[in-house]
Amino acid sequence: MADEHTMSNEEWEEVSQDIPSLSDPFLQQYLTGRANLMSQEQKSRTDASFRASLSPIAKRASDIVDCIRDQENDSIWTPQVEEELAQAGNECIFPGMMFMLAKDRMEKTNLWKIVRRMPKGALLHAHMDAMVNFDFLFDELLKMPGMHMCSDRPLNTEESREDAVPSFRYRTKADTDGSIWEESYKPDAFVPLPKAADEFPHGGRSGFLKWLKGRCTLSVTDTHEQHHGVDAIWVKFGKCFLVCATIIHYEPMFRIFLRELMKNLKDDGVNWAELR
Numbered sequence: 001m002a003d004e005h006t007m008s009n010e011e012w013e014e015v016s017q018d019i020p021s022l023s024d025p026f027l028q029q030y031l032t033g034r035a036n037l038m039s040q041e042q043k044s045r046t047d048a049s050f051r052a053s054l055s056p057i058a059k060r061a062s063d064i065v066d067c068i069r070d071q072e073n074d075s076i077w078t079p080q081v082e083e084e085l086a087q088a089g090n091e092c093i094f095p096g097m098m099f100m101l102a103k104d105r106m107e108k109t110n111l112w113k114i115v116r117r118m119p120k121g122a123l124l125h126a127h128m129d130a131m132v133n134f135d136f137l138f139d140e141l142l143k144m145p146g147m148h149m150c151s152d153r154p155l156n157t158e159e160s161r162e163d164a165v166p167s168f169r170y171r172t173k174a175d176t177d178g179s180i181w182e183e184s185y186k187p188d189a190f191v192p193l194p195k196a197a198d199e200f201p202h203g204g205r206s207g208f209l210k211w212l213k214g215r216c217t218l219s220v221t222d223t224h225e226q227h228h229g230v231d232a233i234w235v236k237f238g239k240c241f242l243v244c245a246t247i248i249h250y251e252p253m254f255r256i257f258l259r260e261l262m263k264n265l266k267d268d269g270v271n272w273a274e275l276r
Helices: 009-016 025-044 048-052 056-075 079-089 099-106 110-117 134-143 158-163 193-198 204-216 220-224 232-248 251-267
Strands: 123-126 147-150 167-170 273-275
Touching: 025 048, 056 110, 134 193, 134 204, 134 232, 134 251, 147 193, 167 232, 193 204, 204 232, 232 251
Parallel strands: 123 273
Antiparallel strands: 147 167
């Protein structure tokens, strides 16, 4: 069946006569006014004097970065790419992608690699507990002598493992020989951390690390399930920081954490940070 909206050549010829040409005076007036407005905007930018005083090599570097940005806008951040991603991952994709959906793709771009190696200004309002890779922290936590784990409830069901707030602390001995993953576990009783990790009911230690990371970070699903309301994400945030605090704020762990944090900041070109 032919498309009922397809124009014949005769119809198109008639319609096209009413389409303005770029040479039309009113279009030329609009384009000239637009160019003048953009020129005025460039002169009033906060960095206008800085850009005007760039050295030749800095100007060339800026032009190269502009070209890379334009090229990646055309090849990476396009509606076609977003549509392909939506079909592959069954995600809610639309122009102006959500950060968590764009993060992995962004970190593979050349523009990101350039920005990461550039010197930075001050890093302000940095939530310190969330600034070091959790895989690194978990590895150090499991190697730390005397580390124990407890929970406010037995972690014997999917629901309890999702809602519980586990806690970590140095102890000279355990409170119980039982398993934190069984119904018989008494709330707030500390068990050796390596034992708890190895006994995790879904995959042993590797499964435990995946589960623990989910208690400390927001997942992609967490960030785009807006139907739970504006308060739900803050409840998850609050639980994340409670768990992170007991992992980090034990002095031997805190020293390791701070060294890694400072190394990461230096690697990213940050020389001054306001941590909180």
